[in-house]
Amino acid sequence: MSATDSTGETAMSGNTITPARAEAAGTFTGRTSSTSTLAPSRAARELDLRRGEFDLAVRLGRVRTVPHEAGGSRRVPRAEIDRVRAEEGFPEALRGWVETVGTRDGAALMGVTPGRFTRFARLGLVIPVKWYVNRYRAVVWLYLAEEVRQFAAARENARLLTGRTPEGLRGQLEAGVDLRPRNWRGRHIGFELRQAGDPWAKAAVVASLLDTVRMAEIVPDPHERAHLDRLRPARPGNPAPGSPAAPIAARIMTAQDPDEIEWLRAELAQALTEARRHRPAPRVASVPPGGRLTVPVCPPAPADDAILPRTDPPGQHSATRPGPTRSRVMLGWLRRRET
Template sequence: MAVQEHMGRAADARMAGSRTMTPAAAARLLGLKQAEFDLAVQLGHLESAPAAHGGPWLVPGGQIQRLCDTAGAVSDLREQVRTVGSADGARLLGVGPERFTRLARAGCLTPVSFHVNRYHAVVWRYVAVELSEFARRRPELLSGRTPPVMRALLGEGEDRRAANWRSRRVELLLRVLDEPWERAAVIATALDSASLAEAVPDARERHCLRVRAPEFSAVRPLTPGAGEVVARLLLADDPAEILRYRSRLVSAVLDAREECPALWPGEPAGTSGAAWGETGPVPAGRYRSEGEPGRSGGAGAAGPAAERGGPPAAEGDSGPAAPGRTARGGFWGSLLTRVPFRRAGADDD
């Protein structure tokens, strides 16, 4: 039965091998859950490309055909994107739950996603193969006494899980975005309004960053309390982390400004934005509707954002834990909201 199923998928993939396909169609051919497929794309195991003229992101049929034609390739891919909670993660490393949590808090293990349970505690998820690699690379941390430096940091209340998740999330998004203002917007999502204003004084440019920001977290808080927990996770809170994002944002905005200065809607190139009011700038290229939510908080702000409009113009472990930012349309509106985040539920798997 398994052989027949494999042969059937291979035949279907050969039919699609000469063309591109949607992520949903590709996941169906591979027999993967959509969340598994989307995480494979974000982790770089699968390729994707934007359609012409700003259309949805598509998947080359050739790579899907190669996977279906290779025995065991799909199973290997599924294992590459398998995620586990702290209990299963501890068993995978061969350590107790307490030691696993200490390793994660010290920054040795980087979460890939999270959800908030009914007790408003954050439950982190980790890529299983990364934990196995860590066990092979750092066996000395899995037994014996905790190194003095790590012990001192943990004694001071150090917890790097949220910061490591933010850093990973930013890098995953930057990996797949080329447009300079969108890349700058990704970095800006980790900064609060005050830090953003200090890094980017120009109101036109700040609005440009807001309307082009991706959804940073797909967690859907079910209560205001859970929303507050998630909101704290989205923003850098350590001074050193804030400084790093501010520095990167300044550099990214400089690059974006050189390629395409931010303009108010309808503002001719070279015109001072002060005369155009506070309606917000939009750079040349793709646009969003003016009513799209920006960096707002609250339990209900995690919903999908408005679609782009108009033609081109001149994520158990408990810890601190709001709503995501604006979502992109098309494939990334789908992909960015499906990196395996879960609704509130059990603390572990």
């Protein structure tokens, strides 16, 4: 089901999600007491990183974490801090791995216009690693600077950096191709699955990318759905329910393409089989009437190049064929409760 690529994270391609970078999977699984571990904020200071840089280093597998024995946020073993600090080129090399750029700076690194860089990203040729919603409710995509440099330096990409965009790629852009949300979801689910502690947590990661209607079809038991709801990862940026950023975050976090949805449905069914075999879901005192949650429909985002597009094309995570399939997908917002 998996294969390694060079992006340093994961990518979702058709019915496959491909974990990448072997060291990224090397998270510790044993629980460690606070006497031998550091809180993320303290670990960031010891590694000379800003907190956002530290969080990205964890996501990329550059800094490994362990669950805390008392629950709550994961922690960093003292031995891991010493290992990272002993690496050659510390701290500059570590900062280089987590450096991110937006469209303008990414274009400057490639030596192309911002418009051309955006087209590369929409086609899946460069893959976002982070995003945020600015005050204008526009989605700002961020990319790893090192990946941008590698793309620009690759000989096979030289023809894309100058001259006209090849006709096949132009056709896909004219048809509305935009793979940024889908490719980001591929990276996100890879990280969350590596951090998940048990089969139920892994199932919750997969379920978090499906809207509540589809999840209810696969998970008819309301107690199981409530358990998955409690375990689901927090949305990036953790926007407050009802805030302007909440529906945008929900849209990015919800699978849109039919083939992506079908892959997630199959993965969730398999994950549930393993989770039920591991242990039954706890029975909760109460569930929503009928065992269903309200599913709000996200309004379309304003038209802007940086705004989340309305459609993604089916097929692979890098654009290979035209003709996006438009579908209206009901998007769910589930409030996450601490476990």
